Amino acid sequence: MSTPADLDTVFAALADPTRRRILSMLLEDDMAVTDVAAPFEMSLAAISKHLVILANAGLISQEKRGRVKWCKLEPDALRDASIWMQGFGQFEAINLDAFERFLERELGEGEG
Template sequence: MSDQLDTVFSALADPTRRAILAMLLEDDMAVTDVAEPFEMSLAAISKHLGILTRAGLVAQEKRGRVKWCKLQPDAMREASVWMQGFGQFEPVHLDAFERFLERELTQPDSDGPSGT
C-alpha cells in the first residue's frame, strides 16, 4: 500500500472522523458547526479535522473569520480501487464503508490478524 492509502485508512479508523465525513457529505460546514453534535472540545474536533485534511479527505478554507470544511471525495478513490480489487465490494459510498468498518472493528478476532 502507498503511504497515502495508509494515511486514508488510518484517518477512517476513527468513528468521530467517519461521522464528520458523513456530515460533510451534505454540505460544506464551518468548523464550529462540525463540532456542535460532538461532546468534545473545539480543539479536539480541530485535531480530527487536521488528520482528515492531511489524509486529503477534507479541505479547509478560511472565509473571513470562519474556517470552512469541505469533503474531498476524490481522496477515497485509491482506497475504493484497492477494496474493489477483492471483488466483494461495489463502489464505495461513505455510509456503506462506515458500516463495513464498524462491523470489522467490532467483531472479535480470537485468531489474530493472520488467522493462526
C-alpha cells in the first residue's frame, strides 16, 4: 500500500489535464515519447516534463529501446489510489475501462 506522500504525488500528477490525456493515450499501448508528444501543441521538452511527473508518481515507466524512449502505463499507482478512495465507502474500485471512459469524457468536455 502507498504512503500518504505517494498518494499526494499520484493525485498531483492526475490534477493536470495534459497528464490525464497522456495516460488515456497509454491505455491503448506503449508509445514512443515523440508519438506521445505529437497530438499536443507544446514542445517535446514540455511533454518530457509531464512524463517525468507521471513517472515520479509511478503512473508510467519509461525505457530506452535503441535510440527511442518508450512510455508504458503502470496501473499499480492508480490501484493504490482507488483502494485509498474505497475507505470513504462511496467509491468503487477503479477499473481501467471505467478510467478510460472518465478520461474520454474529461477530455471531450475540455476540447470544445
